[in-house]
Amino acid sequence: MNYEEIRNYWEGRAAGDNTAQSTTQDIFLREIELDVLKNKVKRYAPSSVADVGCGDGRTTFGLASVFEAVRFFGFDYSLSMIGNAKTIVDNDAKNIVFSQSDICNGLIDNFDLIYTTRCLINLPSWDLQKKALINIHNALSDKGIYLMIENFVDGQNNFNNIRKDFGLSEIPIRDHNLYFERENLISFACDFFNIEEEINISSTYYLVSRVIYSKICDDSSVTPDYFDKHHQYAAGLPFCGEYGPVRLICFRKKVLA
């Protein structure tokens, strides 16, 4: 899919749905991401935070309601997503502002911390992804933090290899997504950022939900259900291995000469 088709895809999803599954069907994966972000916001203690590609704002609100003294800004290029965010999020939340913005066109302001949760994988080329990373770098205050929670082909291939060993079919990358290749990303990003930490936050979750639970479903000819208790259970387990697509990389902005 090209850039416009992907944008229309998100507009369409938001226009037809303001439930918890409008930005992802995998709601327990989003719970994992929210927990990880809570820990990091606590640790880095920023004054201002930008959620780039905030969707319907559920994660933004999950953080803003815990860190009431921090100012949160949710940006998304889909007007319908921003519309949903404004209706879903508690009107009493005084520390959040949502606005329409495309990361490819840059961001205003100097944020102490910026995060993305599965946003940049919706840009259809590596060139656009690099542009977005540079725009994130430019929008951070000196030594600001970028928490990148995005999907990588490396972890995707690893869990699909195990699925194959279990006699399960490969789960393909969706047409509107372009996953990162870790080595490429790191060699580009190291000119702009230092890496503080890197964790595969989806490995345990995928091993349980996309391998073991999938195998149970396959053996009993049942369609897997995102709300199944295996997903819920897996979301509470410690992180281990490299068997899931979604990883967190904590980048600290390098101040360029």
Ligand SMILES: C[S@@+](CC[C@H](N)C(=O)[O-])C[C@H]1O[C@@H](n2cnc3c(N)ncnc32)[C@H](O)[C@@H]1O
């Ligand atoms: C998979 S959803 C994730 C939404 C949210 N981060 C979450 O975790 O629930 C991806 C979001 O990124 C947004 N997005 C994609 N490309 C964007 C861009 N260039 N600028 C701003 N938002 C974008 C989409 O509209 C969509 O809401």
